Every structure is written in structure tokens, then in C-alpha cells.
Amino acid sequence: GLTKSVFRNATGMPDPQQRVTARELALLADHIIKTYPELYKIFGQREFTWNKIRQQNRNPLLTMDIGADGLKTGNIDEAGFGLVGSAVQNGQRLIVVVNGLKTGRDRATEARKLLEWGFRAFERRQLFAAGETVGEASVYGGEKGRVALRSKNAVSLLLPRGSSERLAARIIYRGPLAVPVQEGAEVARLVVTRGDIKTLDIPLYAAESVQAGTLQSRALDALLEATTGWVRKALSRS
Structure with missing residues (x-):
């Protein structure tokens, strides 16, 4: 479970009692991906139109050709620019969490660096x-x-x-x-x-x-x- 996180609202907007860790954001993302695969596909949509208004996905990883298919960006004064993202290469999925960046460009750059490093530096080994x-x-x-x-x-x-x-x-x-x-x-x-x-x-x-x-x-x-x-x-x- 998310033992170190406290949620006071469903929007992620600032609250003095709201706390969440990067690790537990990754755990939550992993749960969404594995438990709701049909709904998770929505995170990978580049854009959609609702009520004649075209809405674009703000996740910068989706346009980088690194296998990204989700999840969500965020930006509030207290926490800076953040992102929970996920990508798949050669059947291997990684999840990345960044926060506290000064700009949206920094957020995109650092998230990409972490994912590319993860795919280069780690491999999955099957035990059973x-x-x-x-x-x-x-x-x-x-x-x-x-x-x-x-x-x-x-x-x-x-x-x-x-x-x-x-x-x-x-x-x-x-x-x-x-x-x-x-x-x-x-x-x-x-x-x-x-x-x-x-x-x-x-x-x-x-x-x-x-x-x-x-x-x-x-x-x-x-x-x-x-x-x-x-x-x-x-x-x-x-």
C-alpha cells in the first residue's frame, strides 16, 4: 500500500496535509497499468476532441519515440514541474517519476534521461x-x-x-x-x-x-x- 502518502483531495491541488513520495507515485502508476489496462490506454492518446474543443496530451514523452505510453504531468508552485511516465522497449516496461523541476523543458529532459539510462543499465531476469x-x-x-x-x-x-x-x-x-x-x-x-x-x-x-x-x-x-x-x-x- 501507499503507507507514506496522505491524500486530501482527488485533484492533486495543494493542501497543507497532503503528502506523497516519488516511490509511491511509481507504485500507484504500476497498479493502474496492471489493474486497468483498458483504461490505461487513455493516457497514451495524443489528443481528443470534446464538445468541439481539441485537447492535446501534455505528456512530452509521448512525442519522443522512446516507447512512452503514459501517464501524467503536474505543476504547482509548491512542487514545481513534475511527471509520472512509463515506457516500453523490447517488452520491458519502466516507470519514471520526477518532480521539483523549474520548467516544463527541464521536466521533459530529465524524465527522458532517466528512462534511456534505465533501459541501457538494467535487464529483467526471470526467476520462475x-x-x-x-x-x-x-x-x-x-x-x-x-x-x-x-x-x-x-x-x-x-x-x-x-x-x-x-x-x-x-x-x-x-x-x-x-x-x-x-x-x-x-x-x-x-x-x-x-x-x-x-x-x-x-x-x-x-x-x-x-x-x-x-x-x-x-x-x-x-x-x-x-x-x-x-x-x-x-x-x-x-
Whole structure:
């Protein structure tokens, strides 16, 4: 979510209590692009006519032949000239946010520089294909002791081109999972870090349903959970 932003109106006009960060503007743009693809196409229209009045799109990136297809410019005295833009080259989409520029020309120039640098300096690496098993989660009292986890979409990261830096991935969930586990239910998250930087945090879903197991298997799970729970408490006190 946009945890550091506070919106007091829907226009973006100045308000002493209104706050938004560049990062969260990028997150909002990404959400619009992925969630409302049909509506997002409107951002790429160069012009339209309404009530016999011709309106031109003020986004300067659209005329630069760099694959730009949105989003929005802004200009108020308190924040200067700003822009949230997006472009696609060779199937790779980047989002740029600039603000605090002195002129509209500066806004266009700096946004273009950032996008062109981003396409040159970064590449997307796929970690898992769509539908591929990412990992497993343990299940308590089920007919199976573990359930496979998948992402709904391909899992990929944008990394510096040619980088050999190692990534660390963790599957986080509150477990063991209680039955019944429904196929497609969100049960965990995949968190990938590069050094101290969190580069990915996405939901993971159960790849299949798991129903309650036999009375004997549930009794064994209960004994195991009681034992491991005691060990966890002992370790936390040490």
C-alpha cells in the first residue's frame, strides 16, 4: 500500500496535509497499468476532441519515440514541474517519476534521461515461469504434509545489466497451514533481497487443495507441533 502518502483531495491541488513520495507515485502508476489496462490506454492518446474543443496530451514523452505510453504531468508552485511516465522497449516496461523541476523543458529532459539510462543499465531476469512451483509450505492435520506454492504470474526482477550479485529469497507464511487448504488461496509471500535491499515481495498461492487427513495422521501432527512449539519457546528464551 501507499503507507507514506496522505491524500486530501482527488485533484492533486495543494493542501497543507497532503503528502506523497516519488516511490509511491511509481507504485500507484504500476497498479493502474496492471489493474486497468483498458483504461490505461487513455493516457497514451495524443489528443481528443470534446464538445468541439481539441485537447492535446501534455505528456512530452509521448512525442519522443522512446516507447512512452503514459501517464501524467503536474505543476504547482509548491512542487514545481513534475511527471509520472512509463515506457516500453523490447517488452520491458519502466516507470519514471520526477518532480521539483523549474520548467516544463527541464521536466521533459530529465524524465527522458532517466528512462534511456534505465533501459541501457538494467535487464529483467526471470526467476520462475508462470505456474512453476516456487516452494512448499507445511500443512497441519492434512492428508498431505506439504503443499506446493505458486505465483499467478511469471516471477522476474529488474537488475543491473551484467550483475553477478547474489540474491536471497525467502518464503514467509504463518504455519503450519491449517486444513482445509483451498487451491488458489493466498497462503504465503515470496520476498527477494539484494544485499540489504528488498527487491521483490509478492503473494504465493496454494497449487492444490489439501483436505483433512486421517485421525492417526492428525494425532501425529498434533504431537509434532506440540514438540516443535516447545522447542521454539525454549530457543526464544535462550
